[in-house]
Amino acid sequence: MLDTFPWVDLVGAPTPLERMSRIGEVLGHPAIWVKRDDCMPLAFGGNKVRSLEFWIGEAKAQGSDMLVVAGALPSNQCRLTAAAGAKLGIEVLVLYAGDSEAPLRGNAMLTELLGADIRRLGPVSEEERGALAQQAMAELRAAGRRPYLIGDPFVGALGYVRAAEELTAQDLQQGAGLRHIVLPGSMGVTEAGLILGAALLDRDWRFHLVSVEYDAAELTARLTENILGAAALMDQAVPTDLMDRVEIHTGELGGGYGVVTEASLAAARTMAANEALMIEQVYVAKTFAGLLNLVRSGAIPKDEAACILHTGGTPSLFEQ
Ligand SMILES: Cc1ncc(COP(=O)(O)O)c(C=O)c1O
Incomplete structure (x- = not known):
């Protein structure tokens, strides 16, 4: 199928x-x-690993050279995108919404350990987070990168x-x-x-x-x-x-x-x-x-x- x-x-x-x-x-x-x-x-x-198998499949098929993912600090999706990137040798940018001073614990601590590039967005709404992710994608493209946004x-x-x-x-x-x-x-x-x-x-x-x-x-x-x-x-x-x-x-x-x-x-x-x-x-x-x-x-x-x-x-x- x-x-x-x-x-x-x-x-x-x-x-x-x-x-x-x-x-x-x-x-x-x-x-x-x-x-x-x-x-x-x-x-x-x-569960996010199973989705990542298809997201990263698509990213590779499109010739992408990095993954971008946005979420809250407890996000499993952000942690596992960072993990998949580390395993496959693909650069990962994680956009974290929420208090920028909050310590990185649990999932977020692992994301950092896995070597992802972390950007803190502050306390933004889900809608603003989406817009900021699109903005990051546009900036990366303008800088000559081919980013893939995780999450379809x-x-x-x-x-x-x-x-x-x-x-x-x-x-x-x-x-x-x-x-x-x-x-x-x-x-x-x-x-x-x-x-x-x-x-x-x-x-x-x-x-x-x-x-x-x-x-x-x-x-x-x-x-x-x-x-x-x-x-x-x-x-x-x-x-x-x-x-x-x-x-x-x-x-x-x-x-x-x-x-x-x-x-x-x-x-x-x-x-x-x-x-x-x-x-x-x-x-x-x-x-x-x-x-x-x-x-x-x-x-x-x-x-x-x-x-x-x-x-x-x-x-x-x-x-x-
Ligand atoms: C551990 C865990 N279970 C369940 C879900 C829910 O999955 P879905 O977003 O596909 O409904 C998530 C999503 O973040 C998750 O991380």
């Missing part, structure tokens, strides 16, 4: 699909699985179309019989790729998006746009019943993006104490809290296998 797209290998071997038997005991559910996208060779890994959501979603292929093969090989996939609902890139990929592969998975950022209408709009965009890139028709397989859960949002809840703190402890699996608070702990609720309420029945996508973000454990 993806053979025609330029791509670089950053993930390496498939990330593990593991049964969480101790969590299964806690829940009285025999088949709770985890797809370990936190387990990748590149600088603590995570449609290209980025291709990484999770590929992950859907990987998970399908593992599901069949390991006899998991997955029926429910639980994952964070955020910008809708990872989600779009996985949902589109699964549909194109005819999987009968139901998707539970645990929103960590937006209300249901906003998340649905982002998701739909990204699914249509990625499908258009792939020259594929989108199955008309695609969104029937998707449920959005907003019950874990609490005080909003990045704000911990009692449930997310408890979920992280349950995961660590029973599976020795570390999950951070912005994305994965809220998602796992959502999974616990879905099983306890019977929305995920005991005779249907479920899998949580661990999207990584591990270094932010050291920012909390």
